[in-house]
Amino acid sequence: MSAFHEEIDVDRSPGDVWAYLSDPSHLPEWQASAVSVEQLDEGPFGLGSRIRVTRHVGRREIPMTMEVTEFEPPHTWGMRGIDGPVRGSVHGEVVPLADDRTRVTMDLDFEGRGIGKVLLPLVVRPQLRKELSHNERLLKKRLEHTAA
Incomplete structure (x- = not known):
């Protein structure tokens, strides 16, 4: 079971939703703590x-x-942190609904290492609890009002 489970329904086709979510450069547009994103490999994202990802933490x-x-287009993606004191993991799904609508589900969890064991309950989880509903609203707004 994940620490956080989020679902959001959007008035956008699954293909458009996948195109947006599978491009990591969009993270700072809908995640309040994300400052910037840089792909470290050449070639297509997959x-x-x-x-x-550079984030505001505290x-x-x-x-x-x-x-x-x-990475299973156009339905499922997952990522895990591989460095730092707090390492996140996310599993996401894009689920088609009736009338060309889409449900996005995301499960997030974290592991603390070293000082991260202290930061996780004191800073990271409280910040994320506050941020999640804001992020959902931003994601919905971006998906429904921006061309993919």
Whole structure:
């Protein structure tokens, strides 16, 4: 069971939703803590790709390297952190609904290492709890009002 489970229904086709979510450069557009994203590998984004996401955590900007562990277009993706004191993991799904609508589900969890064991309950999880509903609204707005 994940620490956080989120679902959001959007008035957009599954193909458009997948195109948006599978492009990591969009993260700062809908995740409040994401400052920037850089793909670390050449070639198309997919299974095994690595990205560096710089996030606001507490009062600091912290770069985190993530690796794509699951990538099954146009339905499922997964990523896990491979460095840093707090390592996140995410599993996401794009589910077609009636009338060309889409449900996005995301499961997030975290592992703390070293100082991350302290940061996780004191900073990371509380910040994420506050941020998740805001992120959902941003994602819905982006998907419904922006061309993919």
